[in-house]
Amino acid sequence: MTAPYDLATDLKALAKQCRHMARALKVAGMPGPRVTRPGFDALIRIIAGQQVSTSAAAGIWAKLEKNCGGKVTPEKILALNEPGLRASGFSGQKSRYALGLAEATVGGALDFKKLHKADTDTVRDTLTAYKGVGNWTADIYLMLCMGRGDVWPAADLALQAGIQHLQGLKKRPTAKQIEAIAEIWRPYRSSAAVLLWHYYGATRGADKSPLAKKPKAKAKIKARAKPKAKGK
Numbered sequence: 001m002t003a004p005y006d007l008a009t010d011l012k013a014l015a016k017q018c019r020h021m022a023r024a025l026k027v028a029g030m031p032g033p034r035v036t037r038p039g040f041d042a043l044i045r046i047i048a049g050q051q052v053s054t055s056a057a058a059g060i061w062a063k064l065e066k067n068c069g070g071k072v073t074p075e076k077i078l079a080l081n082e083p084g085l086r087a088s089g090f091s092g093q094k095s096r097y098a099l100g101l102a103e104a105t106v107g108g109a110l111d112f113k114k115l116h117k118a119d120t121d122t123v124r125d126t127l128t129a130y131k132g133v134g135n136w137t138a139d140i141y142l143m144l145c146m147g148r149g150d151v152w153p154a155a156d157l158a159l160q161a162g163i164q165h166l167q168g169l170k171k172r173p174t175a176k177q178i179e180a181i182a183e184i185w186r187p188y189r190s191s192a193a194v195l196l197w198h199y200y201g202a203t204r205g206a207d208k209s210p211l212a213k214k215p216k217a218k219a220k221i222k223a224r225a226k227p228k229a230k231g232k
Contacts, residue, residue, distance in 0.1 A: 004035050004146075004149075005035075005147055005188070005190055007030075008030060010188040011025055011031075014191065014195070018184060018185065025195060027202065027203065028195070028198050028203070029198075034194050035143075035147045037145070038112060038141070039145075040112060042144075042145040043133070043145070044101065046137050046141055047132055048090065050136075059089065060090065063089050067087065067088050068080070074106045077102040078099065078106065082095045085099070096131070097132025097133075100130060101132070110130070123138065123141075124138045134155075135153075143193065143194075150189050150190060151193075152178075152185075154175040158196075159193055159196050159197070160174070160178055163196060165204075
């Protein structure tokens with residue numbers, strides 16, 4: 001197990017060695033911490049956010065927490081079963097993913113305490129062995145839940161778009177292309193990803209990072225009705 005990365009220290013180092021990182025930090029400012037507590041519930045939350053907006057993901061997660069009585073556990077997921085998960089906003093496919101992970105956790109095949117002590121490659125291999133957990137999901141878990149400092153989720157569309165915007169590229173780069181671009185950010189690629197999400201959110205109006213909180217609804221201001229003109 002490695003210690004969680006130090007976002008502020010990493011970004012200061014990146015800003016010194018890369019003009020693009022320096023500009024992103026100047027424009028968007030220092031992002032807040034993104035690391036959250038690891039475990040079953042964190043992995044399910046990432047799955048809930050697959051291929052949906054951050055706002056939609058936050059809404060689904062809020063419903064699931066409510067339907068689980070405030071805490072998402074493998075036992076409560078199994079009790080909800082597919083109908084309860086569907087009622088929480090999960091698709092049928094994601095419901096089956098969540099149930100499979102819950103069964104593996106209850107049965108002991110998936111042990112999050114042991115996983116937290118494993119090296120990065122072992123964590124990725126263990127998680128991606130389960131349906132619904134691809135490289136992106138495993139990388140987000142490694143970064144945001146385990147605090148691993150040099151993880152790069154190249155398949156993340158917001159990262160690709162953030163790099164395009166920051167570097168003034170004509171087309172959004174592919175996963176393979178941003179893998180090459182990010183080589184200069186080793187061994188701080190997790191912090192680079194957090195800054196890019198923050199930068200893209202700051203320039204596009206919404207936080208694009210996984211596990212971002214649901215944006216607060218803007219208060220509606222009722223316009224006063226204009227007085228009707230009196231007839232002559």
